[in-house]
Amino acid sequence: MFNKALFKQSVKANGWMWLVITVAECFMLSCVMVISGNGNVGNVKNAVEDTIVEREIDASLEKRSLTYYDLADTGLNQFDGYYIAQYSTDYRDAATYQASFDSWAASKPTKATSESDEDYAKALATWKATMPEATTVAEQTYALAFLTWSESMPKQSDYSDAAAYMAAVQAWQAKKPSPALTAASSAFYTATLDLKNATISAAEDKGYEENDDETKEMLGAVMYALKPSSDFDDIYTAHDETVPADYDVTSLIGHIQSGDATAYISTTERVAYREKRGQFASSVFLSDNMTKATTVSQMLDALSEYGVTEEEYESFGYTYASVKHTAYSTIVSYQARYDYEKSEIDAKKAKGEYADDAAYQKAITTMKASLTGDLSKSLLASLPDEVSLAIEEVGKMDLYSLIVGSIFFKIAGLLLPFIYTIMASNNLIATQVDTGSMAYVLSTGIKRRDVTFTQACFLSLSLLAMFVCTLITSCICFSVVNVTSTGLNFGRLCLINLGAFLVVFAVSGLNFFTSCHFDRTKNSMALGGGLSIFFLVATILGLFGSPVIPSVVRFDALNNFNYVSIITLFDVISITKGTTDYLWKDAILLVIGLAGYLAGSLRFEKKDLPL
Amino acid sequence: MKTVISIEHLSKDYGNNRGVFDESLAIHEGEMMGFVGTNGSGKTTTIRCLMGFIKPTAGAVFVNGLESYANAPIITKQIGYVPGEIAFPDLATGNGFLRSQAEFLHLKDMSYANELIKRLQLDPRAGLKHMSKGMKQKTAIVAALMANPPIIILDEPTTGLDPLMRQSFVSIIKEEHAKGKTIFMSSHMFEEVSDTCDRVALISDGRLIDSVSIASIENRPIQEFKIEFKKPEDYQRFHREKYPIIREQEAFQQVTISIPRGDIASLFESLATYDVRFISEIRYTLAKHFQEVLKEKNNVQ
Numbered sequence: 001m002f003n004k005a006l007f008k009q010s011v012k013a014n015g016w017m018w019l020v021i022t023v024a025e026c027f028m029l030s031c032v033m034v035i036s037g038n039g040n041v042g043n044v045k046n047a048v049e050d051t052i053v054e055r056e057i058d059a060s061l062e063k064r065s066l067t068y069y070d071l072a073d074t075g076l077n078q079f080d081g082y083y084i085a086q087y088s089t090d091y092r093d094a095a096t097y098q099a100s101f102d103s104w105a106a107s108k109p110t111k112a113t114s115e116s117d118e119d120y121a122k123a124l125a126t127w128k129a130t131m132p133e134a135t136t137v138a139e140q141t142y143a144l145a146f147l148t149w150s151e152s153m154p155k156q157s158d159y160s161d162a163a164a165y166m167a168a169v170q171a172w173q174a175k176k177p178s179p180a181l182t183a184a185s186s187a188f189y190t191a192t193l194d195l196k197n198a199t200i201s202a203a204e205d206k207g208y209e210e211n212d213d214e215t216k217e218m219l220g221a222v223m224y225a226l227k228p229s230s231d232f233d234d235i236y237t238a239h240d241e242t243v244p245a246d247y248d249v250t251s252l253i254g255h256i257q258s259g260d261a262t263a264y265i266s267t268t269e270r271v272a273y274r275e276k277r278g279q280f281a282s283s284v285f286l287s288d289n290m291t292k293a294t295t296v297s298q299m300l301d302a303l304s305e306y307g308v309t310e311e312e313y314e315s316f317g318y319t320y321a322s323v324k325h326t327a328y329s330t331i332v333s334y335q336a337r338y339d340y341e342k343s344e345i346d347a348k349k350a351k352g353e354y355a356d357d358a359a360y361q362k363a364i365t366t367m368k369a370s371l372t373g374d375l376s377k378s379l380l381a382s383l384p385d386e387v388s389l390a391i392e393e394v395g396k397m398d399l400y401s402l403i404v405g406s407i408f409f410k411i412a413g414l415l416l417p418f419i420y421t422i423m424a425s426n427n428l429i430a431t432q433v434d435t436g437s438m439a440y441v442l443s444t445g446i447k448r449r450d451v452t453f454t455q456a457c458f459l460s461l462s463l464l465a466m467f468v469c470t471l472i473t474s475c476i477c478f479s480v481v482n483v484t485s486t487g488l489n490f491g492r493l494c495l496i497n498l499g500a501f502l503v504v505f506a507v508s509g510l511n512f513f514t515s516c517h518f519d520r521t522k523n524s525m526a527l528g529g530g531l532s533i534f535f536l537v538a539t540i541l542g543l544f545g546s547p548v549i550p551s552v553v554r555f556d557a558l559n560n561f562n563y564v565s566i567i568t569l570f571d572v573i574s575i576t577k578g579t580t581d582y583l584w585k586d587a588i589l590l591v592i593g594l595a596g597y598l599a600g601s602l603r604f605e606k607k608d609l610p611l
Numbered sequence: 612m613k614t615v616i617s618i619e620h621l622s623k624d625y626g627n628n629r630g631v632f633d634e635s636l637a638i639h640e641g642e643m644m645g646f647v648g649t650n651g652s653g654k655t656t657t658i659r660c661l662m663g664f665i666k667p668t669a670g671a672v673f674v675n676g677l678e679s680y681a682n683a684p685i686i687t688k689q690i691g692y693v694p695g696e697i698a699f700p701d702l703a704t705g706n707g708f709l710r711s712q713a714e715f716l717h718l719k720d721m722s723y724a725n726e727l728i729k730r731l732q733l734d735p736r737a738g739l740k741h742m743s744k745g746m747k748q749k750t751a752i753v754a755a756l757m758a759n760p761p762i763i764i765l766d767e768p769t770t771g772l773d774p775l776m777r778q779s780f781v782s783i784i785k786e787e788h789a790k791g792k793t794i795f796m797s798s799h800m801f802e803e804v805s806d807t808c809d810r811v812a813l814i815s816d817g818r819l820i821d822s823v824s825i826a827s828i829e830n831r832p833i834q835e836f837k838i839e840f841k842k843p844e845d846y847q848r849f850h851r852e853k854y855p856i857i858r859e860q861e862a863f864q865q866v867t868i869s870i871p872r873g874d875i876a877s878l879f880e881s882l883a884t885y886d887v888r889f890i891s892e893i894r895y896t897l898a899k900h901f902q903e904v905l906k907e908k909n910n911v912q
Binding site: 005006432 | 659665684687690692694697698702703708712715716754755
């Protein structure tokens with residue numbers, strides 16, 4: 001079977017090539033292992049992490065600014081509805097109440113000269129007790145306003161002359177509470193209360209308690225946009241922003257009086273007013289939230305785990321102005337998209353593509369939901385979580401194993417052995433047939449089977465020897481470098497070397513087959529070598545879609561290349577993670593290699609040799 | 612006499628009328644067989660079948676009674692082979708190559724190889740890549756002969772050799788022949804084979820046309836002479852003689868006659884009465900013989 005003379009000849013013919021390639025391979029390997037093992041890997045990892053953190057925070061901010069904006073815009077819209085619904089009732093109440101109140105007020109007892117002070121006080125008390133009961137908000141508001149007003153009546157003693165006094169009284173009279181004024185403020189109060197309750201119940205619908213951060217955040221987003229009182233000026237004054245004017249109800253009242261209020265709140269003018277207010281308020285609210293000292297310190301706490309220091313966080317540049325800018329521009333572009341999508345839906349509606357109004361509303365809701373995110377957690381709770389989720393992979397990523405295993409042994413380090421395999425396998429058979437030198441071998445009485453067996457032995461043994469050299473090199477390098485937190489150890493290093501050998505063995509089987517099959521070296525090289533290089537290139541492309549690359553920077557589509565390369569059967573991930581998947585994959589590689597050698601031998605035995 | 616190589620109805624069809632078709636030829640022990648044909652006529656294909664490198668489409672070649680394709684490893688041990696294309700294995704020097712071949716052949720004694728090297732004035736220390744065509748050819752011959760095989764097959768061995776080198780090569784082959792070895796040598800030159808071989812086979816377009824022994828060509832019972840006369844009267848008068856004229860060229864007053872070997876004496880006697888400018892024998896060569904055979908074949912077809 002085995003022919004010593006032929007083996008010797010093959011050693012002489014290919015030994016130099018083997019030596020050069022093995023030395024180059026081991027040199028490359030030691031460079032990779034030593035350089036990447038000496039610290040720089042950590043920096044790379046940190047840089048990647050920082051990028052991911054920043055990206056994640058940005059995304060989260062954008063998402064949240066839209067959520068806030070949506071809440072604010074919807075809230076203001078609701079408020080308008082509540083207000084116009086409330087105003088008419090309140091006006092009526094206030095008017096009715098005013099009538100009874102006025103008659104009561106007119107019945108205020110006057111102090112008779114004969115009456116003692118005591119009696120007068122009694123009569124006054126009796127009169128006061130008969131004050132019409134103020135049950136509704138409008139009534140109470142009116143009563144309060146009236147009493148306050150009546151108590152502020154100018155006193156004659158304060159004025160020097162009668163004319164001045166008369167003027168003051170006239171001015172005072174003009175301030176007498178009217179039903180309209182009463183209704184305006186009481187409806188505002190009620191509508192605000194309604195909005196608050198609606199927002200809280202919306203939060204409760206999502207499963208939050210009234211005192212939860214999430215509920216507070218939702219309320220904040222709505223209330224800072226509405227700004228019902230000067231209590232909500234704080235975030236604007238704190239950042240030197242112009243405090244928005246009080247929410248415009250005057251136009252609402254005007255339209256209520258002219259009877260087209262319901263139509264008015266859907267006009268573009270009103271919608272634009274609400275949007276503008278919502279945009280400003282929600283971007284200020286978000287950036288205020290984001291730059292609060294408590295938020296920053298909590299973020300830093302959560303991120304410190306991933307090596308993000310305070311300076312690094314500052315270098316990300318999440319200042320009030322930048323966050324506000326991000327939020328504002330996100331909202332503006334969202335609005336543009338929303339308007340466009342809405343106009344599309346409206347156009348469809350005009351064409352009658354929606355069966356009923358419900359379908360139309362549903363289309364709008366769906367479109368809106370696809371544009372904005374959902375508030376799933378409070379800013380403080382979610383941001384660090386989202387960042388940590390994204391960064392988890394990178395944090396867990398074993399960069400040293402990635403470089404040594406997936407990049408060197410699976411790609412870079414395969415190139416030279418592939419070249420050796422392609423050249424040697426062709427030298428061993430195809431070239432000798434092509435040039436005719438095989439005649440000298442076969443005319444000495446060697447069986448063809450012995451030729452293929454001996455050459456196959458040479459090829460596979462030389463590859464084995466090459467990988468024994470890389471194994472020794474990699475073990476020496478691994479003991480020299482000091483890498484913490486890596487899944488690699490000497491045992492796994494052996495398995496990786498074995499896997500790489502089996503890949504090259506499988507490829508050598510393929511090339512040996514083509515070498516035996518073709519009479520021309522160029523044909524053999526074109527098919528065998530071409531396929532081998534294709535596998536390698538596919539693996540390089542596939543790497544960017546493979547699970548060793550963190551999901552945030554992975555191109556999933558490129559993973560398809562892994563399915564067309566036999567190098568994929570070299571499962572570095574399984575080896576470094578300590579699972580046993582690599583076993584059957586290694587076995588397949590071995591079988592592929594053996595099949596190639598066997599098929600090549602059978603083919604060579606049968607074919608005509610042009611010698 | 613024992614038949615060493617027996618080609619029996621050998622066909623190897625490569626399509627488009629290329630290959631060899633229905634060849635039959637027997638080569639006896641100790642015989643030196645020439646194998647002539649133009650380029651592409653099928654000489655190399657026949658030899659490849661003989662060596663068992665390719666499988667015949669039909670028929671078979673037997674070497675010492677063994678079918679050559681199935682028993683290639685056995686029969687090739689009996690054969691020293693010099694391929695037509697000289698391409699050596701990827702080894703550094705001629706010495707390296709010869710040593711490697713000796714190892715293949717399990718040859719311990721290199722004395723005969725050294726003797727051949729000396730005879731051929733070969734410097735085997737030269738690198739195989741730097742060898743001239745002639746040196747390569749010599750190296751290949753040494754490799755084929757050094758194990759002293761009983762059968763020697765040479766595929767156009769003298770192509771590319773200068774006349775002097777060809778001479779020493781021919782003498783070595785003749786020596787081997789003298790030792791009683793069976794030799795099968797292909798060539799596209801008639802002179803070469805007719806100078807060295809016992810018997811020559813002609814192949815044309817993949818078909819074996821004829822095989823003839825050199826002795827029968829050289830000792831032909833009929834000889835041809837060309838005679839030129841000085842005077843036209845003599846030329847006319849010669850026509851009345853009894854010799855069969857196969858060609859006349861009146862302008863030159865030449866005749867060509869064909870007579871049995873035994874009649875030469877009487878021819879010269881008759882010619883004494885003529886004024887002859889010259890008389891020359893037209894040699895019957897192998898080339899001429901094959902031309903005639905080919906012409907005859909074509910006429911038959």
